[in-house]
Amino acid sequence: MTDLIFNVENGVAKIILNRPDSLNAFSAEMIDLWIKALETVRDSDDIRVLVISGNGRGFCSGGDIKSMGRGEGFLQSDGTEDFSSTALARKNSLWKRVQRIPLLVKEIDKPVIAVLHGVAFGAGFDMTLACDIRIAAENTKISESYLNVGIVPGDGAAWFLPRFVGTDQALDLLWTRKVLTAKEAKDMGLVTYVVEDDKLEEFVEDYVQKLASGPQTVMRFTKRAVYQGLNIDLRSSLDMISSAMGIVTELEDYQEGVQAVLEKRKPNFK
Template sequence: MSDLLFTVDNGIARITLNRPDKLNAFSTEMIELWIDALQMIRDDEEIRVVVLAGNGRAFCSGGDVKSMTSGEGMLYNNTGVGDMVTTALARKNTLWKKVQRIPLLLQEIDKPVIAVIQGVALGAGFDMTLACDIRIAAKSTKISESYVKAGIVPGDGGAYFLPRFIGVDKALELLWTGDVLSAEEAKLLGLVTHVVADDQIDEFVENYIQRLVDGPQDVLRFTKRAVYQGLNMDLRTSLDMISSAMGIVTELPDYQEGVRAILEKRKPNFE
């Protein structure tokens, strides 16, 4: 079986991490397939929503600790054959060219990206969900920025995303301690969007993503761009950008349908 499953059906792209016996810890194959899937999603205009999930009893436990120590793993692969500088550079390059491409690609996708979290989401496994737009967690989920427990730094986005979600002090506390959070605790901090009973999460997710699939796609994409780009803009620049988007979307069929639906007091039927 492949370490990552990827399907597209009725405008919904589904990426499923598929190493359940390893709690979906990263492998070279998984990362390479993940990168390929994200590139396809980014460039395919027919895809409307992306769902990221894990197979089995975990979302993702991050790096494969056994492979880190054996020299077989891609995350911290000891491939250098000379002095320590060469080894450190090889590890850096492997991170940069492989696993770190995932959050970068996720940020390039202008469609809604939904992370479905269950079991455990640890270290880089959890950081990948922070690069998504919405995080829906099963109530029994446990979350940890566990890098410190392995004696490593947060190399996969935690140092970037966490302070933007919860502030510098809380981010450092989680990264320094590796404390384990329940799904409800993560939601209170703003790290999880929804917490759902374990036996109801599949139904909740399907209903949630269908609302997005049925929405006005260009509006959703322009809005996502406006929100993320606005984080790095002053107000004047953000307003200038969104006024351009408004000019474009009001010439599209979805705008006409939306206005008619409001006037006719019915649910809109967007293309």
Template sequence: MTTDLLFDVTNHIATITLNRPERLNAFSEAMLQQWLRALEEVRDRDDIRVVIVKGSGNAFCAGGDIKTMMAGEGFYESTKDITSTALARKHSLWKLIQRVPLLLQDIDKPVIAQLHGFAMGAGLDMALMCDIRIAGASTKLSESYVNVGIVPGDGGAYFLPRLIGVDRALHLLWTGEILTADEAYKLGLVTFVVADDELDAYTNAYAQRLASGPVETIKMMKRAVYESQHMSLRASLDYISSQMAIVTELDDFHEGVQAVKEKRKPRFR
């Protein structure tokens, strides 16, 4: 029996694999339900330190599956939801796809999107919700909603301008322009671009590097960066001073200081 999403944890690294290769990993309702459960597990398990989100087959994710949505098998609970009221359609988004960014916001651990093939529409937006985006050189990316006359209902209008600015975000949303990986890198949409045949190894090595670091420190850094986006300078400094007071009592801090004294690499827990 196949599943629309695979979830694995190895060496403190959780890997979430979108698994509808025959549909370029376009979202189904089953995939989203499994994705939500996987993210809850990531959030709640102390042994998970880093998360990789990737796609199987020839793409990362082509976004929402329009055919199944229109057949009443996608984000909507029934065909009646599509044709009845705007409120029913709003509730359907809220109960499924919009829970993904809210859950990701609760996860303090590094989340890495590994992109290949196509990252389109909601598929691209899911990558934008992650902390780091690593793309294979042949990846194509697009905010393709305009091509089917819909708006980015998953949070793309929130994440995209924060990464590349309002004017560039509007351009991509209004035109649906398809970007190469290098073009996306220059805009700030992706963090790294690597050769296609090196993508798995590069992403895994990067994830392992983070997983081997001081766990609580890395989590505090992530939270401080995101919280500071909507704080005043004074509030941000007050917040980070509290984090500093806590982190300097942890074993990893003392190990780091000792490693510096001994001129060796630290051995964090």
């Protein structure tokens, strides 16, 4: 049994964290497979949507505390545990491995959906902040738990959280390590949807199929415009989107969309 399952079916890619006995805490094998799967999704024109979820009782508890207790909390570039005591080696192990995951997620133009249940703690939750949409079961508990073991938020929280909730709320979550319910997280803007536990799978399937059947090139241009718009001025954003408009109006999906509206029917995008 591998620590991460990756499969693609009908244009939908699924990454499933698969260490249920450890609440899907990170392992060297999991990180390796996660990186390879994200590279595949990024580079494949056949994949339309990516869904990331976890097996067992929770989504992901973040770093493996047991391995940290043995001095094994960081992973070397060859996939083995880092027993080195040097600060530089620990820094490099983060940069070359775990930190590649949020960076790779942000390189993917297709929709990336995180499905949360049970627990999503520390780095386990922060990986979902790199995704576009977060769908949580009502039973989900979320916490920025790094300070519980005396470490800084090394996997993106210091960058993502202020952009989601503001500086004061970000520091409050990190300093107090409070545990949020799914509803509390949604009220703060950290979760997109909260769904009844027994309806989570059905909701996710319907949502993913809606995205997978959409006009793919237009959706990818739209995603790129939204994220790039966070870092550029209005004039630059309008200039970029006008270029995208020129391109997409030459595509078959544009002709199909217009015709479907005129004929009052559901469009059949490529």
